[in-house]
Amino acid sequence: MLESLGISHELFNYLLLPLMIFCARVMDVTLSTIKILFVMNGKRDIAPLLGFFEALIWLVAIGQIISNVDNVWSYLAYAGGFATGTWVGMFFEEKLAVGRVVLRLIVNDSIDDLRDFLHEHDFRYSILDGEGRMGKVSIVFLVVDRDKLPQLIAGVNEHHPNAFYTIEGVRKVSKTANIPPSMGRTRFYHGWRSKKV
Numbered sequence: 001m002l003e004s005l006g007i008s009h010e011l012f013n014y015l016l017l018p019l020m021i022f023c024a025r026v027m028d029v030t031l032s033t034i035k036i037l038f039v040m041n042g043k044r045d046i047a048p049l050l051g052f053f054e055a056l057i058w059l060v061a062i063g064q065i066i067s068n069v070d071n072v073w074s075y076l077a078y079a080g081g082f083a084t085g086t087w088v089g090m091f092f093e094e095k096l097a098v099g100r101v102v103l104r105l106i107v108n109d110s111i112d113d114l115r116d117f118l119h120e121h122d123f124r125y126s127i128l129d130g131e132g133r134m135g136k137v138s139i140v141f142l143v144v145d146r147d148k149l150p151q152l153i154a155g156v157n158e159h160h161p162n163a164f165y166t167i168e169g170v171r172k173v174s175k176t177a178n179i180p181p182s183m184g185r186t187r188f189y190h191g192w193r194s195k196k197v
Contacts, residue, residue, distance in 0.1 A: 025081025
């Protein structure tokens with residue numbers, strides 16, 4: 001059959017087959033990465049569908065390797081596809097920006113300009129008084145959609161370029177934002193108003 005298409009056995013074994021395995025592996029690892037992203041963010045309707053195609057493509061790729069177990073190029077294509085698929089999956093995961101993250105920001109000077117920025121762009125936040133090695137600090141907590149994170153980081157860097165912050169994924173966020181219970185003299189700011197508790 002290959003000869004009738006003008007494809008030699010050597011061309012198929014050493015170029016076309018490894019290329020097909022490589023592409024299949026890129027697709028299935030990319031789907032796996034995106035599926036994990038959806039699972040972590042509770043997208044239960046999409047994740048199983050991605051899992052189905054991920055498993056199907058993987059079976060096709062591994063089946064070709066087993067059928068051509070003596071072809072070293074198939075192994076290299078499989079491993080290369082896995083590495084490339086990991087990168088592609090991370091790229092799409094970043095571009096999709098699904099879900100929310102929590103940003104913790106520690107600032108050791110006035111946060112008035114930052115608070116104005118947060119109000120202007122409708123970011124919900126809480127601010128606590130704290131103390132660090134260099135003295136008094138303000139600790140800002142925000143939960144934001146991932147697609148708004150670049151805008152938030154840009155604002156933080158503009159007003160507090162030397163501030164320390166961490167970002168973590170959030171699996172679930174409650175629908176209501178309640179003011180935390182009294183914690184002594186700690187200050188909490190929510191949205192547009194501040195309340196001392």
